[in-house]
Amino acid sequence: MDDPVVRAEGLYKSYGGTRRPVRVLDGVDLRLGHGEVLALLGPNGAGKTTTVRVLSTLTRPDAGTAVVAGHDVVTAARRVREVIGLTGQYAAVDEKLTGRENLAMMARLAHLPRRAVRARVDELLEAFDLAGAAGRQLRTYSGGMRRRLDLAAGLLRHPRVLFLDEPTTGLDPRSRHGMWDVIGGVVADGTSLLLTTQYLEEADRLADRVAMIDGGRVVAEGTPAQLKREVGDASVELTFAAVAEATRVASALGVPTPAARVLRVPTDASVGHVRHVLAGVEAAGAVPEQWQLRAPSLDDAFLALTGHAARGADDREPVEVAA
């Protein structure tokens, strides 16, 4: 890490002109080592996309420097563009072109040798499980297929640094897992990856290091294991008809008394422990109205790591639990 492939120092960016500027980046510092995967984790409006846009030369920072593969993103933008791949938050594909046409066009613009275009496009279509749909226009693709193609388009020339902005937002769980496998394969190839995400689980699954970003600043940084240790485990969340019932079950299980009808029991999410908890509930003679296994949310993480809730977040949808 002495010689990171991406190094950003003190990035500032405001939008909205001089009269009423809104500070979107408020001194972002980042480092990405060779072959490393860094997840930028943060709620809506945290500045994830803006950071990626600065690093991929699309936006000029007001202050600060960023160097990608040895080239300054402002003064040597063209050099940077030769070594990066970008798959942004919003689809960068043509709906009325087929999968193959989309990739072939991007391959030509990426200046692949003419002879290599066809073979490389076929190779990526195959690797991303799109060979069967290669001749179909993109408007017939599912969300997951479209994302995979969008990702493939950013990989045509084996970028040294890949930027993925929320690669799985909006995908169903199955497509999300498929996308993770695909991204894992790219990373195994040695590409350095900076991805942004709103999902703790995604950062855990893909990243070597996580930088939590909120209000345009990196507010915490560490390995997923460190973060998880501090954030705590998943919980079994049980909703009872009355507070009294929840309280009774809490004392039976030996967990702190809840203030409401909802009882949270920490768990490592293993089958054995979840069964143990549920058996305890049954033994106490209580019947929950509903229950679910709940992973720590982004809010939980921010609260645990920074002592305050994320400013932009409202992200309390139940997350799948990685057992």
Next chain:
Amino acid sequence: MTTAVDVRGLGSGAAPARWLRVVPDTVTMAGRVLRLARRDPDELLVALLLPVMIMVLFVYVFGGAIEVGTDYLSYATPGVILLCAGYGASNTAIALVQDASTGIMDRFRSMPVADATVLAGHVLASTGKNLVTTTIVLAVAASIGFRSDAGALAWLGAVGVVTAYIVAITCAATLVGVVARTPAAAGGLGFVMLFLPYVSSAFVPPETMPAWLRGIAEHQPVTPVIETVRGLLIGLGSDGAPVGDLGATAAVALAWCAGIGVVSLTAAAWVFARRGR
């Protein structure tokens, strides 16, 4: 993912000279625009029907009531060509706004292609499309009786001036496309483009207009373009009288086209390079 195709190291130092890539990249961009247009049934239908409709409107509906000193079909055909080109150009503005509303513009800009090629691709594609439309207008005109005894050189000159006009207004459309935020706003250009030929010598002699309007008509770019094309193809001026030397008019027409093209393309490139920053 194993790598059967070795495309590594392409970006590491040994990048091909950038200016060598401008032409092929522009052609790739233009190919994209044309392919997308071909797959848009609405645009295709309108592009085919518009020339016919406008021709019918002017020749059969208005034509009988307008006295220009010669047959109205011959008089109005150059104007119809310009009207249709204006419509095509306004589509370019809309296409640019649509590109900017998806992530594709960002992807292009994150790649090692010059910013200008995105714009140049649209200009090239739009010019090609409009020349096809021009051909359709001429074919429709010929099929309902348009005849020209102009020689090959005069035809070449007329096509040249029309092409210059098309390129110029397409560049203007590009500027509108990078400045406008919504397709509807970009469509506003269509209004101006359709309006200009009406306030020119395209469909009625300016002599018939009130003085103030006539002042506009005689000093706006469409009039010298129309006068040149009409002079070359049917040898008549806006008053229906034979024209002599067209050199001065043609020079004014080309100067307008060059001016509009250079100014708007430069401005468009300037705005484009700074947008989103």
